[in-house]
Structures are given as C-alpha cells and as structure tokens.
Amino acid sequence: MTDKWGGKYAIAVKSWENNWAELSNYPPDIRRLIYTTNSVEGYHRQLRKVIKTKGAFPSAESVRKLFYLVNCDITSDWTMPIPNWACILNQLSICFKQRVTI
Structure with missing residues (x-):
C-alpha cells in the first residue's frame, strides 16, 4: 500500500499503518461500515x-x-x-459497552 499510495496520501497511509492492529480487530460487518465512503x-x-x-453568496450565513x-x-x-x-x-x-446501549 505504501508503494502505491504513500507518495500521494502519505498522512492517510501512515495513520492506516499506525492503527492497523486496532482496526483489524473489528468484525467484518463493522469494518465494512467503517471503510464505506461512497x-x-x-x-x-x-x-x-x-x-x-x-455565482456568489452575500454572507456566510446565506451559505x-x-x-x-x-x-x-x-x-x-x-x-x-x-x-x-x-x-x-x-x-x-x-x-x-460504555458508548453504545441497546
């Protein structure tokens, strides 16, 4: 991944590599939810x-x-x-457990 994307997205690749152990521990359904950006x-x-x-906006409030x-x-x-x-x-x-209650 570093070879292909490291030059263009260096910060994202570094973050991915630094947190891979934590991210890979999630079940497949949660990983799919995390990775979906479409x-x-x-x-x-x-x-x-x-x-x-x-063309233009009169103020930030209008935006x-x-x-x-x-x-x-x-x-x-x-x-x-x-x-x-x-x-x-x-x-x-x-x-x-501390964040999600059903």
Whole structure:
C-alpha cells in the first residue's frame, strides 16, 4: 500500500499503518461500515453541485442556510437501511459497552 499510495496520501497511509492492529480487530460487518465512503462522497458531491451553480453568496450565513436546506432535501431521499444493522449494532454494543446501549 505504501508503494502505491504513500507518495500521494502519505498522512492517510501512515495513520492506516499506525492503527492497523486496532482496526483489524473489528468484525467484518463493522469494518465494512467503517471503510464505506461512497455515501459520504455522494453527499459531498450533492453539496458541491448546489454551491457550484451559484455565482456568489452575500454572507456566510446565506451559505449555512443553503446547506441546511440542501441537507434536508438530500436526507429526505435516504430510505435504504444499512445492511445487517441489527448484527452491527450488537457487535458495536459488545465492542463499545460504555458508548453504545441497546
């Protein structure tokens, strides 16, 4: 991994290598949840699309309001449940007893 991505993403690769022992101890369902970034990238793409079509904003508050409205619109379309959520929630409650309560 270092050979392929180390030059371009040095900090991310170093973080990955430093924390690999801890990350690899999670069950496969939790690891899949941690590694999945497609939904985050899609969300950011939709935010960028709205900002890109606007020429300028009169204030930071106007950008904040627009992000709020876009967020409401984006999240209203989220209908798909997370696959194996019951299993993942049980595993999280075991791994993080002090943080997750069922």
